[in-house]
Amino acid sequence: MDIKYYGHSAFQITTQEGLKILIDPFISGNEKCLTPVELINPDVILITHGHSDHFGDAMEIANNSSALIIGTHEIANFIQKQGLEAIGMNIGGTVSINDLVNISMVDAKHTSSLDFTENAEVGGSAIGYIITLENGKKIYFAGDTGLFGDMKTVIGDIYKPDIALLPIGDRFTMGPEDAAIAAKWLNVRIVIPMHYNTFDAIAQDPELFADMVSEKAAGTYTVILDPGETYSEE
DSSP, X not given: OEEEEEETTEEEXXXXXXXXXXXXXXXXXXXXXXXXXXXXXXXXXXXXXXXXHHHTTHHHHHHHHOOEEEEEHHHHHHHHHTTOOEEEEOTTOXXXXXXXXXXEEEEOSSOOEETTSTXXXXXOOOEEEEEEOTTSOXXXXXXXXXXXXXXXXXXXXXXOOSEEEEEOOOSSSOOHHHHHHHHHHHTOSEEEEESOSSSGGGOOOHHHHHHHHHHHSTTOEEOOOOTTOEEEOO
């Protein structure tokens, strides 16, 4: 399993069986991303909410690759109207990809609108995902969110993820200290910070976040990825 970071909150997960899952593909507008849109060829695209720095290049990439897009009911409806294939779901639901990988939708505390459209159309709720891989490992992608109790009582206690991808930028999401508390509540083996240093407003030092995780979440290791880098494990 590989987790490749494209910068901001954009990642591609490649599973053991080679399924490529792209998440929040903010690529062409992201100065931190080193990979051209044309070279990204996923099987599935997950969108957490409608803001342009997360919806990003989803439709162009889907058009180029024939990838299936998954998002909230409202986002899926919008994409289907553009002539692309999309599956809508909602919080608490799960869809299976090729009967191998399960995608579950969980809550996030944030706003969501399609802010790149003329009338900023409704995007439904902001959400996160639990991705259950072929070998049973679980990756929690938090999306844009503040700290909230379900990270412990639902996501941590019930879903029990192994790896968490958490925003640390502050202002629009959790800052490093709250994200370190989230890592403790989630009780994950690995935490990967995201949604920081793309813009001045979300400038953070990920090493300080790693120190906070070491202090607050014993047994959790922080993996800091630069754009273009990949974290791999069996």
